[in-house]
Amino acid sequence: MRILLTVILTVLTYSLQAQKVFDFNASCQEAYHDILSLKIDAGQRLLDAEKRAHPDNLIPYFLENYVDFLVLFINEDPAEYDRRSAHKDQRLDLMAEGPTSSPFYGFTRAIINFQWAAVEMKYGGNMSAGWAGRKSFIAIRDNKNAFPDFAPNRMIYGAMKTVLGAVPDNYKWFTNLLGMKGSVKDGMAMVGDFINDNDTWAKVFRDEGIFYYAYLKFYILNQRDEVFRFIEERHLDTVNNLLFAYMVANLALNDQRADIAEPIIRGRNMSSEYLSTPIWDMEMGCARLYHRERDANVYLERYLANFKGRFYVKDILEKLSWHYYLEGNMAMAERYRRQVISRGTAHTEADKNALRDAQSGAWPNKMLLEARLLSDGGYHKEALQVLSGKGSSDFATDVDKLEFSYRLGRIYDDLGRPDDAIRAYLVAIKLGEHRQEYFAARAAWQIGYIYERRGNKNMALAFYQRCIDMPDHEYKNSLDQRAKAGIARCNGS
Known part of the structure; x- marks a missing residue:
């Protein structure tokens, strides 16, 4: 009897010790903040320490998915994708071991699938991206129904509803078939409410919500001036939070505000703790090209030498060819135009357009190209002077x-x-x-x-x-x- 009682107590004790939990404690919150700031190594060290201290806590494994997502999405390195792609299913299996009574049970699975849907799109896995997106949508929809007071549900569910609401009509049959219906108005209202919420969990996830909100407002609602007013009012840290630095510089370059992008790129924290990425050279090269600075090629060439991905390669090669064309160096202009045909892929419309231009064999009118680049950078008076x-x-x-x-x-x-x-x-x-x-x-x-x-x-x-x-x-x-x-x-x- 005593032996049996000992066995039962041992089993019960082991079961209690092995119970997985979702404990988004202060250490995990600090790691999450570091990772979102692109301070990847510091965040990973905190996660490693948390896993040693609390091996049954699932949140560190969840946050490691943010590391994979940001590294893969920003740098597009196929070798890194091969190394990290197996993590998705491993983490989803781990999250399934957590208590279903926690809102993080559904939320973590929704986020992991959401992030991998975006990654698969970058690496050409459109079918797997679609299924991951559907799983994410269903998981967050169900989680919102089960835990209506859990504020972060609105962040991701609202973002997904906004994007689905903007799907072109000729694709809506497919999203409707998958049970994924959206609304731009309702989705944006959710994300907007979330970033202004003073709920404890809304504060934890606010930076991520701001990132989604700014991009959705910029591209879906086309409220570009409002986005930059929002950025200014929020006093976003673009020095030590490099995700915000990337966001503001990227949006500025896509809204003819190169004069905003360049000082942000130059003023960011250059510590080696942050994710190493050639994206800064691409953004600086474009900013310099739009103002017709003679060193634009230095940044664009360095970007192409270090970037391992496929998206916008043809577009950047075309920009390099334009730089040399306007400088009167036709040998280099022709060299990069030939590379437009041979390098990169034509998945994005910008890359497709660059390929068409290269294949046509025709060069643009220099005056119109000069005006275009100045206008693209926001130098409108100078552009008008060119066409005067x-x-x-x-x-x-x-x-x-x-x-x-x-x-x-x-x-x-x-x-x-x-x-x-x-x-x-x-x-x-x-x-x-x-x-x-x-x-x-x-x-x-x-x-x-x-x-x-x-x-x-x-x-x-x-x-x-x-x-x-x-x-x-x-x-x-x-x-x-x-x-x-x-x-x-x-x-x-």
């Missing part, structure tokens, strides 16, 4: 006449002269609505956006639809998506 005194008749080819009208419209638009912009855009539409160049469709979108800002929703809807109706042009998918998001905003959905 010129008209469509000063250009020999139909495509140059078309681009001139579009570029002039964009410059007037960005200088706050909307009526002048509309006149130039209408010429671009007339010249290009049946051509493959994107200028006419983008001009229609820009007019729609001008009218939307003015509150004239009927005119905005008409021009957004006109953008969608133009067939077979460059950047069609992304422009259609932006136009449909505009229609959704005008319709209050």
Whole structure:
């Protein structure tokens, strides 16, 4: 009897000791903050110490998925992907050992699948990305229903609903089939409520929520000025939080604000504790190119020498060819143009466009290219000066006449002269609505956006639809998506 009692007590004691828990304690919170700041090594050391001190705590293993996600997503290194890809299923199995009574049981599985869906998209696994995305959506939806007061549910569920709500109509049949329905309005409301919540868990995850919120507001709602006001009001640390530094610099470069991006890139903490990534050279190279600085090639060439991924390689090679073309070095310009054809992949629309340009054999008009780069960087007065005194008749080819009208419209638009912009855009539409160049469709979108800002929703809807109706042009998918998001905003959905 005594032996039996000893065995039972031993088994019970072992069971209690082996019970897995989700303990997002202070040490884990510090590690999470370091990892999100891209201070990867410091975060990993804290996780290793936590695993030694509390071997039954599942949160350190969950947070290691953030490490894999950030390293793989930012650097796109195939060798790292091969080394880390098995971690996904291992971690999901570990999370399943945790108590179902905890909101972290469903939340951790949702996040892990969400992050790996994004990674698989980067590495070409579209089917596995789709299934991981579905599992994430279902897990967070169910977790929100089971634990409605757990604030972080709104962060990820809202982000996913926003993205799904912006899916083009021709793909919605697939997402609906998978039981994944979205709403831009409802999703953004969730994320917005989350980042302003004073709940304990909302405070822990706030930086991650801000990252999602800024990108969704920028790309889905197209509220770009509001995004930069939000960034300024939040006083985000772009010196020691390099994820925020990357975000602000990246958004600035995509919103013609190169003058904001460059000091952020230069002013970031350069400690070796942070993730080593060539992305800073790419961003600096673009910022310097947009202001026509002669050292732009130094950064872009260093980026291409160190980047192991596939996305935007052709786009950067084309930018390098433009740099040398405008410098008058045709040997180097031709060298990089040939590499546009042979290097990278054409999955993104920017890469596809670079490939088409290279295969055409034609070089852009130097004046229009100069104006384009200055305009892309936000140097609108300098861009207008380049085109000063010129008209469509000063250009020999139909495509140059078309681009001139579009570029002039964009410059007037960005200088706050909307009526002048509309006149130039209408010429671009007339010249290009049946051509493959994107200028006419983008001009229609820009007019729609001008009218939307003015509150004239009927005119905005008409021009957004006109953008969608133009067939077979460059950047069609992304422009259609932006136009449909505009229609959704005008319709209050």
